[in-house]
Amino acid sequence: MRIFQPDMLAGQCALVTGGTRGIGKATALMLAEAGADVAVIGRSSGEETVKAIGALGRKAKFYSCNVSDYGTVEAVVKEVVADFGKIDILVNNAGITKDMLLVQMEEADFDAVIDVNLKGCFHFMRHVSRQMMRKKYGRIINISSVAGLMGNGGQVNYAASKAGIIGMTKSAAKELAGRGITVNAVAPGLVETDMTKDLEDSGLLQNVPAGRMGRPEEISSLVTYLASPDAAYITGEVIRIDGGLAM
Ligand SMILES: NC(=O)c1ccc[n+]([C@@H]2O[C@H](COP(=O)([O-])OP(=O)(O)OC[C@H]3O[C@@H](n4cnc5c(N)ncnc54)[C@H](O)[C@@H]3O)[C@@H](O)[C@H]2O)c1
Secondary structure, X not given: OOOOOOOOOOOOEEEEEOOOOHHHHHHHHHHHHOOOEEEEEEOOOOHHHHHHHHHOOOOEEXXXXXXXXXXXXXXXXXXXXXXXXXXXXXXXXXXXXXXXXXXXXXXXXXXXXXXXXXXXXXXXXXXXXXXXXXXXXEEEEEEOOOHHHHOOOOOHHHHHHHHHHHHHHHHHHHHHHHHOEEEEEEEEOOEOOHHHOOXXXXXXXXXXXXXXXXXXXXXXXXXXXHOOHHHOOOOOOEEEEOOOOOO
C-alpha cells in the first residue's frame, strides 16, 4: 500500500536519469504509479521500464544519453520537452563507481566518476531548470550518498562526487526557491542493486543498525514525496535513508 493518492502527480512529467534499473527504475515506476508520465534516461536499454510504466497507464519514453556529455543532455532535454510538453520533476539518479584506494587511483577513474555523478547532475539541472523557472514550478531531487556525508575508504572519487552534489543542491535551492522550484538531495546507505551486488557479503552490513540493506523502493518513496506538490516547503535538504548507517 502506498501513502500517496494514485493521481497525486497526474498531468505531470518526470525525467529520471539512470531509470533503466536499480533505484532509478523503481523511482520511475513509483512516480508513474503516483500519476506522472516519465522520460527515462539511461545508457542501456530502458524498454523494460517503459513497458512497465505503460502497463500502469502512463506515457513513457526512453532516451539513450550519456549524462556526462553537456551537449547531448541539452539536446535530450529539448526532445523531452517537445515530446511531453514540459518537465515538472527531475530526478538525477544516474551514477557509477570506480573504487580504488587513493594511492592507486588513476586520474581517468577519478574523472569518470566526477563526470557522470557530479557533472551529469549539473548538466540536467542546468538545462531543465530554465523551463521550470518559466512556469514557476519544479521539483529537483538529486541522489547523493552517505559516502558524500561521511566518506568511505576506497571511494575518494565517488565520495567527492556525492559531496559535490550536496553543495550543488543547496546552491541551486537558494537560486531557485523564489521560482517555486525545490531542490533536495537524498543520501542512501547500502541499497540492494547491481551497484552493490558484490558488497552483500563484505561485512559492511555490520555497520548498519537496521541490520539489512535498503530496497530500491524505500528510496523511491521519499523521492516521490519530495516530487509532490505537498513537499513545497522542503528545499536545500539532504535526507539520509540508510538504516541508521551514518547517524
Ligand atoms: N545502491 C546503493 O547502495 C547506493 C547507495 C547510495 C547512493 N546510490 C546512488 O543511487 C544511484 C542509483 O544507483 P543504483 O544502485 O540503482 O545503481 P545501478 O548501477 O543499478 O544503476 C545506475 C543507473 O545509472 C545509469 N548510468 C550510469 N552511467 C550513466 C551515464 N553515463 N549516462 C546515463 N546513465 C548512466 C545506468 O544505466 C543505470 O540505469 C546512483 O547515483 C548511486 O550512486 C546507490
